[in-house]
Amino acid sequence: MDWRLSNDGARLVAQPAGRVDEESWKDFSARLTAAVHEAVEAKLPLVIDLSGLEYMTSKGLRVLTMAKSEAKGAIVIHLAAPNAAMKRILAISRYNMLFPVVDRVDQVGG
Amino acid sequence: MRVRFWGTRGSLPVAPHADAVLAKVARALMIARGRSFADQDEATAFAREETEFATHATYGGATACMEIEADEEAFVVCDMGSGMREFGVNALRRCAEGHPRLYHVFLSHPNFDHVMGFPFFRPAYETGARIVIHSGHPDAEAALRRQQEAICFPVPFETLRAKIEFVTHPPDQPFEAAGLTVSLIRQAHATRGSYGYRFERDGKAVVYSTDAEHGAEDMDAEGAFETFFAGADLVICDTMYSLGDAVSLKQDTGHASNVVAVDLCHAAGAKRLALFHHEPNGSDEDIQRMFYETLRYEELVRGERPPLEVLCAYDGLEVEV
Ligand SMILES: [Zn+2]
Numbered sequence: 001m002d003w004r005l006s007n008d009g010a011r012l013v014a015q016p017a018g019r020v021d022e023e024s025w026k027d028f029s030a031r032l033t034a035a036v037h038e039a040v041e042a043k044l045p046l047v048i049d050l051s052g053l054e055y056m057t058s059k060g061l062r063v064l065t066m067a068k069s070e071a072k073g074a075i076v077i078h079l080a081a082p083n084a085a086m087k088r089i090l091a092i093s094r095y096n097m098l099f100p101v102v103d104r105v106d107q108v109g110g
Numbered sequence: 111m112r113v114r115f116w117g118t119r120g121s122l123p124v125a126p127h128a129d130a131v132l133a134k135v136a137r138a139l140m141i142a143r144g145r146s147f148a149d150q151d152e153a154t155a156f157a158r159e160e161t162e163f164a165t166h167a168t169y170g171g172a173t174a175c176m177e178i179e180a181d182e183e184a185f186v187v188c189d190m191g192s193g194m195r196e197f198g199v200n201a202l203r204r205c206a207e208g209h210p211r212l213y214h215v216f217l218s219h220p221n222f223d224h225v226m227g228f229p230f231f232r233p234a235y236e237t238g239a240r241i242v243i244h245s246g247h248p249d250a251e252a253a254l255r256r257q258q259e260a261i262c263f264p265v266p267f268e269t270l271r272a273k274i275e276f277v278t279h280p281p282d283q284p285f286e287a288a289g290l291t292v293s294l295i296r297q298a299h300a301t302r303g304s305y306g307y308r309f310e311r312d313g314k315a316v317v318y319s320t321d322a323e324h325g326a327e328d329m330d331a332e333g334a335f336e337t338f339f340a341g342a343d344l345v346i347c348d349t350m351y352s353l354g355d356a357v358s359l360k361q362d363t364g365h366a367s368n369v370v371a372v373d374l375c376h377a378a379g380a381k382r383l384a385l386f387h388h389e390p391n392g393s394d395e396d397i398q399r400m401f402y403e404t405l406r407y408e409e410l411v412r413g414e415r416p417p418l419e420v421l422c423a424y425d426g427l428e429v430e431v
Contacts, residue, residue, distance in 0.1 A: 021411070022377050025329070057376075057411045058353055058369040062326035065357045085410045092403040093369050094354030 002052070003031050005038070011109035012039040017052030020060030029063045036067050040074045045109045047102075051081035061095050068099070076100065078108045111314055111431040112179040113344060113384075117172030117193020118423040120321075120350045120365070120387035121223050124171035130393065137165045163424075164394035170425025172196065173223040174320060174387060176346065180311050181289035184212040188307065188318045188346075193425060194227025202232055211238055214288040217245040218297075218320050219304035220253030228254055229263050239272035244279060244287065246294050246305035251276040281305065295338045297322035298331075299364035308338055314431050315341065317380075320348040320387045324370045326357050332374060339378035343431045346423065347371035348387040349400070368404040375418050376411070382419040384429065397422065 001024035002017040014035045020028045032048075039046040048064075050056075068077055079101045082090060090096040102108060117123075138161050147153040157166040173191030180186055185201055187194070205211050213233060218224055233239045243250055258267040279285060284293040291310040296303055299321045306319035317339050324332055339345050351360045353367040368385060375383045385404060388397050401422035408418050421429065 019413070021413070022373065055411050058367070058373045059329055059332075061353055061369070062329060062357060065326040088406060089369075089410060092352075092407050093367070094352040098354050098358060 001028060003027075005031070005035055007038075007042065007044065010044070011047050011105070012042060012044045013047050013049050013105055015049045015052055019054050020056040020063070022057065022059055025057075025059035025063055028060055029066065032063060032067045033070055036070045036075070036077070040071060043075070045076050045078060046071075047078045047080050047105050047108045049080050049105050050086050051083065053083070053086055055085045055089060058093070061089075061093055064095065064099060078102055080105045080108065111309075111311060111316060113316060113346075113429045113431060114177040114179065115175075115193070115384075115386075115423045115425060115427045116177060116197040117175040117189075117191040117227070118169060118386055118388055118425055118427075119171050119173050119191075119223075119390055120348070121173070122390045123173050123192040123223075123226075124390045126168060126171070126394070134165050134394075137161070141165070162398060163422075164398040167424070168394050169388055169397045169422070171390075172425050173226065174218070175227055176318065176386075178290070178309055178316060180309070183210055184214050184288040185209070186288045186290065186309070187213060187215045189218055189224045189320070190215060190226070190228045190231065191223050192227045192230075195230040195232075197227075198231040198233050202236075205233075211236065211240065212288075213239065213241045215241060215243045216292070216307050216318070217243060217247070217250050218306070218318070219299060219302065220245070220247055220250050221304075221321070222257070224321070225253055225257060229258055229265065234270045234272045234274065237271040241272050241274045242287070243274065243276050244292070245276065246279060246281060246296065247302070248278045250278070293338075295319070295334065298325065298328075299323060300362065304364070306335075306338065308342070314343050316431055317342045317345040319345065321364055322348055322366050323356070323362070323364045324366050324374070325361065332377075335374050336377040339374055339380050342375075342378065342380040344382045344384060344429060345371075345375050345378075345380045346384045346386045347374070349385040349404070350387050350389050352400075368400060369407050372404060372408050372411070372418065372420070376408075376415055379415075380418065382421060382429075384421045384423045384427075386423045
C-alpha cells in the first residue's frame, strides 16, 4: 500500500493506493490514526480518497471503525471515489451505512 | 469424513409462516410459466435446477447442531441446539441397524441456543447409551442440569437413563476422541467466551468455529485463528451479522461476519467455508442474499490465491470432506 496525505485548506485528504489487506492493514492503521489527529488539530474533515485503492479487506474496514472512534466525534471521516470493487465491498459489509460515501473528494468541506 | 447439519440457525429456533411457503410456491409457478411435468420427479428436478434455493427450499430454523460422521464406533456432534432433537431420532434409527450407542458431543459454549436440544435428545433417555460431553467450559454440566430443573422442564436431568459424562479440556492440548484428533481454541463471545474445535483424521481437517467475535480492537488476535484454520478442508463459521452491524449495533454480542470469515479462511489457506449460525430475523431470501454477497466478496479480495469455495449451511445439508 502507498499513502499520501495532503491539506488543501478545506479538507485533509488521505490517499491510500494498492490494497489494504492482512499484509498492509497495520501500516494503514498507523497512518490513518496520525491523519485523524492531524484533521482534529486542523478542525478539518478527513476524506479518504479511495480512487487509487484496488480493494480493502475486513481488516482495513475495521481500521476505519477504529479511526472513527479515535476521532471521538470531533471530525467526520468521509470515503470518496471508490472504484467498482470497493463500492461493492462497502455495500456488502454495510460500511456504506457507517460512513458517508461521496463520488468526488471536492464534495466534502470547502 | 462427512459433515451433516442438523441445525444452522443462531440464537433462537424459527419456522417460516404459511405466507412465506405460499410465496415460494407462487414464485416457482411463475418461473414454470405453465410448463407441464410428467411426474413429481420431473417437477422436483425443474424446481431444483431452474429456481433459486430460497424459492425451492429453506435454510431451516433449528439452532446449532452439526454431526461429523468419521468413525463407525461413535457419533460425533458439535453443539446441542434444537437441531439435536432430529439428530437423536435419526441416530436411534441407525442404532437399530447396529451403530454403537456412543455419542461424543463437543460444546462451543453452554448458551441456550447451543444446549436447548438436549432435553429432547431421545438417546439420553435410553439405558445403554453413553454420552460424553466435551467442553472448554467447566460448568457445562451445571448448565445442562439447570435447564432441566422443575421450573424450566418436566423431566429432571437425574432421571435420564443414558450414562452421561462431562470432560473439560484446556485449549491448546489436543486429544483423541471417536477416532479424531481434536483441538480447541478460545474465542471471544460475550462475557464468558466460547470454544472452536478442529477435528482431524486421515489428513483431513474440519473446523467448527461458531459464536466467535472478531472485533476491531484486537485484530492481532486473529493470527491464532489463521493458524487454527490452516489448510482446513472445511471451516464452519458463524456469519450472523454484516461486518458493519458486528462493529456497531451488534458489537460485543459475540458474533462474526461473512467478510471476516472469508478473510480468515483466505489467510489460513482453507479450502471450503460454510456460512453458519444464521440470524433468526433473516428470511430465506435474506440468507441467500448474504450468501451471494459472500461469493462476490470472496472473488473481489481473492487476489492471487486459489478460490475459496463458499457454502451456505442449511438444515439437512451434507458435505463430503
Ligand atoms: Zn449461538
